[in-house]
Amino acid sequence: MRLSVLLLLFWGSRALSRYHPREITPSYGPLSNEQVTNDTKGQTNPEEHTVKFWYDKSSATLKGRFKTQPREGVAKNLILFLGDGMSPTTVTAARIYFGQLANKSGEEQELIFDTFPYTGLSKTYCVNSQVADSACSGTAYLTGVKNNLHTIGVTADVGYQDWRGMANSDYHTSSIAQWAQEAGKGVGIVTTCKVTDASPTATYANTASRYWQTDQDILKEAPDAQGIQDITRQLVENAPGKNFKVILGGGRETFLLMDQDDGYGNKGLRGDGKDLIQAWKDSKDSKDNATYVTNRDQLLAVNVDKTDHLLGLFHHNHMDYHLEANASHQPTLWEMTTMAIKMMQKEENGYFLFIEGGRIDHGHHDNKAHLALDEVVEFHRAIEVALHLTSEDDTLIVVTADHAHTMTLSGYPSRGSDIITTLQATDDNMTYSTLSYANGPNRNGFEKNGSRHNIVNDDRGAADYRFPTTYYLESETHGGEDVAVYARGPWAHLLVGVFEQTVIPHVMSFAAKIGPAANITVDKSNSTSASPGVGNNMLGLTLTVIILTILY
Ligand SMILES: *[C@@H]1O[C@H](CO)[C@@H](O)[C@H](O)[C@H]1NC(C)=O
Ligand SMILES: *[C@@H]1O[C@H](CO)[C@@H](O)[C@H](O)[C@H]1NC(C)=O
Numbered sequence: 001m002r003l004s005v006l007l008l009l010f011w012g013s014r015a016l017s018r019y020h021p022r023e024i025t026p027s028y029g030p031l032s033n034e035q036v037t038n039d040t041k042g043q044t045n046p047e048e049h050t051v052k053f054w055y056d057k058s059s060a061t062l063k064g065r066f067k068t069q070p071r072e073g074v075a076k077n078l079i080l081f082l083g084d085g086m087s088p089t090t091v092t093a094a095r096i097y098f099g100q101l102a103n104k105s106g107e108e109q110e111l112i113f114d115t116f117p118y119t120g121l122s123k124t125y126c127v128n129s130q131v132a133d134s135a136c137s138g139t140a141y142l143t144g145v146k147n148n149l150h151t152i153g154v155t156a157d158v159g160y161q162d163w164r165g166m167a168n169s170d171y172h173t174s175s176i177a178q179w180a181q182e183a184g185k186g187v188g189i190v191t192t193c194k195v196t197d198a199s200p201t202a203t204y205a206n207t208a209s210r211y212w213q214t215d216q217d218i219l220k221e222a223p224d225a226q227g228i229q230d231i232t233r234q235l236v237e238n239a240p241g242k243n244f245k246v247i248l249g250g251g252r253e254t255f256l257l258m259d260q261d262d263g264y265g266n267k268g269l270r271g272d273g274k275d276l277i278q279a280w281k282d283s284k285d286s287k288d289n290a291t292y293v294t295n296r297d298q299l300l301a302v303n304v305d306k307t308d309h310l311l312g313l314f315h316h317n318h319m320d321y322h323l324e325a326n327a328s329h330q331p332t333l334w335e336m337t338t339m340a341i342k343m344m345q346k347e348e349n350g351y352f353l354f355i356e357g358g359r360i361d362h363g364h365h366d367n368k369a370h371l372a373l374d375e376v377v378e379f380h381r382a383i384e385v386a387l388h389l390t391s392e393d394d395t396l397i398v399v400t401a402d403h404a405h406t407m408t409l410s411g412y413p414s415r416g417s418d419i420i421t422t423l424q425a426t427d428d429n430m431t432y433s434t435l436s437y438a439n440g441p442n443r444n445g446f447e448k449n450g451s452r453h454n455i456v457n458d459d460r461g462a463a464d465y466r467f468p469t470t471y472y473l474e475s476e477t478h479g480g481e482d483v484a485v486y487a488r489g490p491w492a493h494l495l496v497g498v499f500e501q502t503v504i505p506h507v508m509s510f511a512a513k514i515g516p517a518a519n520i521t522v523d524k525s526n527s528t529s530a531s532p533g534v535g536n537n538m539l540g541l542t543l544t545v546i547i548l549t550i551l552y
């Protein structure tokens with residue numbers, strides 16, 4: 001009897017220490033002392049050893065909160081910043097990376113959107129999928145309606161590649177870009193991806209496939225399709241795209257013909273005889289003030305006062321990663337953002353801008369976490385610029401992501417450990433990095449003889465280093481967890497709590513008095529019920545409780 005109690009106690013404590021081993025300093029199995037010292041700063045800030053430090057820090061936070069007043073005026077301007085694939089883990093890792101670029105330990109660093117007054121979590125699932133792609137997610141956060149994977153700007157009645165459903169305008173959803181335009185606001189889109197990639201596409205197109213970016217794409221996958229337009233045509237020929245004041249990003253190839261050169265030795269992809277860059281210029285009232293640019297110098301030289309419409313296509317495909325780009329040729333995301341906001345400041349009725357850090361997602365898909373984190377820092381810089389150029393009184397800025405990824409930040413690396421290169425030991429004498437993926441294209445996880453690969457001698461600091469994965473897939477997948485929403489400006493305080501991703505454009509619509517939520521009125525008469533409907537439900541619930549109480 002006594003023995004079994006002792007045994008239970010023994011197993012109990014074993015179980016506890018199994019989950020949270022007391023010895024959190026890794027043994028570093030095969031790592032030399034020198035490698036350990038190089039990889040972890042291992043020093044703590046003496047100030048952080050005091051009670052006062054933490055109390056002071058918290059008091060400052062409280063005092064900041066006291067000063068935060070909900071703004072209830074109309075949002076004249078709306079900016080939606082989208083970090084493609086910027087999962088909560090990605091934000092944490094990028095924050096550390098950003099701090100370490102400045103030679104700090106990193107964990108305590110703040111990205112600019114960490115300082116926003118209101119945050120919430122958005123649920124990203126799509127109508128037919130637990131995990132979103134950028135197409136159905138874009139439809140949710142830009143048109144306020146959830147739909148099917150790989151489809152954009154159409155309801156869930158339209159399946160993937162269902163061109164007949166796509167041709168039926170009853171199934172089309174309308175985006176916040178359209179609501180803004182109908183209210184006389186200027187609209188612009190900025191991305192580091194192709195301007196016809198899934199996220200920006202959700203501002204202007206209705207399509208049964210995110211991949212139908214040219215006539216040839218449709219021909220390949222739906223040869224019978226008739227009466228539908230590819231994505232690039234929709235951008236140039238239809239409202240709201242054809243009226244966008246600013247379009248900046250990559251993707252010249254889907255605008256140009258197969259035998260047409262883009263000026264940099266790359267051919268177009270179209271087969272329908274339509275040069276859509278020319279068509280874009282021709283569609284403007286005055287060609288003189290429709291400006292088309294293809295590199296950084298040209299962008300920086302744009303005369304804002306003399307330009308009504310600006311099209312900037314800086315790459316035949318997606319723009320290069322910031323770390324791999326020719327900085328004198330390719331503008332940064334913050335440079336594009338600056339130009340877009342300057343163009344928009346001419347709009348008497350205000351504007352809607354969609355600005356995407358698109359390649360965070362691509363870094364992750366390739367297991368190249370270093371590139372992904374660096375793209376988040378660039379995204380942060382663009383937001384920082386936007387804060388300087390706008391006022392919190394009349395501009396609602398929302399920063400969010402479309403979906404998560406499978407990257408984790410794990411182990412117990414010492415404070416200040418290099419977020420990119422630090423190694424920790426496994427219990428079978430191998431090593432793992434702080435960042436790793438559940439799946440993806442990194443074949444280096446295994447040796448040819450089937451045993452696991454020890455990453456100790458890899459060039460882990462290289463920008464394009466592929467981080468370890470558990471399962472091999474050609475492309476790392478998205479993750480299904482909620483993503484964060486950061487908001488600042490009029491009605492930003494509505495974006496708190498946990499909500500469907502579709503709530504984001506609804507709140508922006510309400511804040512700017514445009515689109516579907518323009519006429520929703522604030523009813524503060526009953527603090528617990530937002531609408532009569534909710535009140536009735538409460539009454540029903542109360543009655544049910546009373547009846548059940550009587551029955552029992
Ligand atoms: C950080 O330290 C490195 C190496 O000492 C140095 O080259 C770099 O300029 C420093 N960066 C900053 C932002 O201080
Ligand atoms: C653009 O061209 C139109 C037509 O020529 C003209 O009315 C308008 O003033 C021009 N806008 C600018 C900013 O020059």
Ligand SMILES: *[C@@H]1O[C@H](CO)[C@@H](O)[C@H](O)[C@H]1NC(C)=O
Binds near residue numbers: 295326327328329
């Ligand atoms: C970088 O871009 C500049 C400006 O376009 C160009 O002159 C230079 O040759 C490019 N450098 C490389 C290495 O391609």
Ligand SMILES: *[C@@H]1O[C@H](CO)[C@@H](O)[C@H](O)[C@H]1NC(C)=O
Binds near residue numbers: 427428429
């Ligand atoms: C790890 O290496 C040590 C020392 O060589 C050895 O004793 C131990 O059995 C190894 N552990 C595993 C799980 O291989």
Ligand SMILES: *[C@@H]1O[C@H](CO)[C@@H](O)[C@H](O)[C@H]1NC(C)=O
Binds near residue numbers: 448449
């Ligand atoms: C598998 O290959 C790796 C790399 O060549 C080598 O280090 C390891 O010892 C091999 N393992 C076995 C079990 O042969």
Ligand SMILES: [Zn+2]
Binds near residue numbers: 085134361362365
């Ligand atoms: Zn993706």
